[in-house]
Amino acid sequence: MNWVDRLGEGLARGVAHNVSRRGLLASVSKILVGSAFIMPVLPISRVAHAQEGGGAAAEPAAGDDPTNCDYWRHCALDGFQCSCCGGTLNSCPAGSEASPISWVGTCHNPHENKNYVVAYHDCCGKTACGRCYCGNQVDERPGYEFFRHNDVDWCMANRSAVYHCTVSLIVGPAT
């Protein structure tokens, strides 16, 4: 079962996963809404029920919204999506600082059926944005493959290493 190299298959299943996760989070929100509580964020909360995903068919809607964690370019995004924090898909929020370095994943664009190299840059110098957490791990690897690792703070080379949010930057096709 050497599934590490079967990227296409893995991604297809990943999308199915994510759709059901999305459903789960929506129901949790309903409980919290209207109370004086806010949902705190766990680095791994999005995968917390991934294995319940099973083999449900992918809903196209989930993958078409670029601010959704299921959108293809976020396949290894592990952090707060900057587009929910005053930034955009390609930019850090005003007043923060972009990390010059990043971890890099390979994501499959299902619309083109092509793989792309995506660089996950952190935005730095503000405390956590706390919104739109994604915990995706496709193509992520342990720290000995440092530039494929997302359990470190990629603000490490900035004036302030304090982590705010993450941008998924499409670098180019994975030729």
Next chain:
Amino acid sequence: MNWVDRLGEGLARGVAHNVSRRGLLASVSKILVGSAFIMPVLPISRVAHAQEGGGAAAEPAAGDDPTNCDYWRHCALDGFQCSCCGGTLNSCPAGSEASPISWVGTCHNPHENKNYVVAYHDCCGKTACGRCYCGNQVDERPGYEFFRHNDVDWCMANRSAVYHCTVSLIVGPAT
């Protein structure tokens, strides 16, 4: 309806309130339990549904547990109860620092039907304990009556003003 001076009556109603609030929190906990979420604390979360309390009869059980927010000596406790943080009803947790100053309330001991002066000392020098939040306001007053005010950090005179938790100290009978 000058109820400010009708302390006895106010307290009696306050207990009825608190009992129903307690019921509410118990049901919220049930939802959060087993998930990867923890319940964050709002300074005012305990009063957030107080007005729904109405006139339910006081359950003795609620008022007899000294670690419960409804216990009489906590009638103006607005913070994290130190007895849930490694301290006790009369002491700060190890490694923290007790505030030399405090705000002071008058609480009604229903067992003796007597009023007591209670000093609410903060424990300082660690970040928030985050457990057993109580938001009680009986006999609390705005900042121009400074030593009856609990919307300030009573660690203000300590080496570190960073707030950790609060102790309800019975000073003596309200003679």
Next chain:
Amino acid sequence: MNERFQRWAPRAGLLAASAALMFCFGTVNAQNNPAASDMRPADVVDVEARVPGDPVNRVYVYDTVFAHLTDSRLNIFDGTNGEFVGMLSNSFNGFAQMSKDQKQIWTSTSFYSRVPRGTRTDTIDIWDANTLKHLKEIIVPPKRANALNYDGMFTRTNDGQFALLQNATPATSVTVADMQKGVVTQEITATAGCWNVITTPGAPRSFTTICGDGSLLTVKLGADGKLASQSRSKPMFSVKDDPVFINAATWNNKLIFVSFHGNIYTADMDANGVKSFEPVWSILSEKDKAAKWAPGGFNLIAANPANGYLYVLMHPDAVEGSHKNPAKEIRVYDLKTKKEIGSVPGEDVLSLAVNLATPTPQLLTIDGANAHIYDISSAQPKLVRTIKNAGEAALQLFGPTGVVLTK
């Protein structure tokens, strides 16, 4: 080197010197790698030059983050769509307000060199409200009150030049900072025994504070930001029998307070202090009194200076200790007629603010977590938007006009 590694190796080229130290097998020269130069144009992460959206529509929510108070913060939303558009981190139990020209955000907070231990440094900071860039730090006496975000903890003079910061050690005083010059001009100790800094309406450089005997103390500042004169009124209210909330509404150079029992105290002001107190009146009808309605909350009262409409957070079944209960209703009173002219469901909110920046005036409210925006161009507020999870433990919000609506 395997193929996948090669794909991301060009990025290591960005690291310049530090990369060379790192992964011996990862130091690919980007110049020699055609793939690298192809990718370079897309390989830049921008930083937004400014907060998105029209500045007039911003809603500022101060989140104490009570369970992690060393990470208090100002959250910024676009009121037209509810989107989170930016934030300022503001350390331990910080405060924030807007400059008079709405172009700056002023914050104040306390830093510890070894949070939560070590040396304390208190500052007032100036930020560009559009770029969120830090413009200036003013170190102030390490005495600022660590209090919940009542509007009067950190405010400014009407002329917009001086920031006013409540201190408590527990000795109370007020730090005055010249925000043009970036210096503290004076720590005013004359306010000992008094609490909450309220901008005196109609005076360029004056503030008023509530003293423990129920009187108001007005401090007039000189152009140098130092105490020029002070004036203490006779007691306005009975601290024992009818305590007022510290939050004040302003209208027609009047300061308007509401008491725990729903009585309105009105002080007619000039720069020197209280000219006169108007007769006390109650906002409560006989029916209200029967159901024990009372005001409650934190920043619980505000008026629209244009029309004298007063907004008060109210709850029924009031008892001793219910004065911070969430609102069951938001009541609207006409200060001219002293009559109730509207009311909306309270939505359990704890604080409110009037915002004059938008084309039509707004009422902003918050329940600690969720913010609501009302159009208040007519007597009956009209809910236009709810911003869910605007904070974790947020007790103050304001529009671009900030909390000082006087001139």
Next chain:
Amino acid sequence: MNERFQRWAPRAGLLAASAALMFCFGTVNAQNNPAASDMRPADVVDVEARVPGDPVNRVYVYDTVFAHLTDSRLNIFDGTNGEFVGMLSNSFNGFAQMSKDQKQIWTSTSFYSRVPRGTRTDTIDIWDANTLKHLKEIIVPPKRANALNYDGMFTRTNDGQFALLQNATPATSVTVADMQKGVVTQEITATAGCWNVITTPGAPRSFTTICGDGSLLTVKLGADGKLASQSRSKPMFSVKDDPVFINAATWNNKLIFVSFHGNIYTADMDANGVKSFEPVWSILSEKDKAAKWAPGGFNLIAANPANGYLYVLMHPDAVEGSHKNPAKEIRVYDLKTKKEIGSVPGEDVLSLAVNLATPTPQLLTIDGANAHIYDISSAQPKLVRTIKNAGEAALQLFGPTGVVLTK
């Protein structure tokens, strides 16, 4: 002065000089007030001299507080009743571990002079594990990795004398600090391109790290805490085809790694480095392979050094990107026979640890929020307690023996 005020006025007497500045009407002389002296005996708040409960029963949970990472903290629980018995605040993305004698807690973190801006200072700190008093601060190079709490980010030598701290700037290195002398002895840059500090079993002062080519690099320290020798193995695993998790179990002077695909890599160690690699074996049965079971989590593997029982977090339906999925099962393998000998429901946990401090050995697990304690005196772990809400975003826990179980 009204009667109620008088009741609490005596407390103001405690304020000494500062009170006099404050509320002019509140300065009652306690000496002249008989009520005050009556109350004085009760008028003292103590600070607990030590953390309650028997030290051997403590469970330490490192909470990153990811949404407020500048307030990361070590929570301490009494494993016999699940009570929260204390905590250490540990600033931005801190680490923690136990001293060898279990009497001290060692932490490491980063401070910013104007959080989240300003000057960065990295430290290692020593705390008394019983009193939670701060004993010593060691300033270290401001390079410590800001990483999730993998056991190998901050560990120690087997002799208990040197703390070992993973750095990343992104150049990787290891800071060595002499915890008796309270000084940094060396920043070891020989580990560039390698990641995770693993205490080499059976060697007093040696650590091993995993390099980007799949080899292990072992660094032997001298008694002075400086690099004495280094040895790099041949590649142990294929980084491309069968990546191992960085978390290692130890047994009989062996380092045991598990790969994404469930293969066990075993390195037989001495102080100088790898003596030999044992044959690779799979923990997966044919049935497991059919259902695509795989290891997953953060600190996901540990062994009981007394009997060679290996604990691994496992999930089914594994796909690319599922390697941090929560556990569906915790599997127990006997390292001697290489057979599965037990399994319990995974409870969605993400990390585990073996604890040898208690009378019977324990397995500790955490799902980010809730911690579980198992008795592992027999092959089948027995759940003895769940501690709910042990953290907000906690990925590491350990008993008084810490995470270094080797000698």
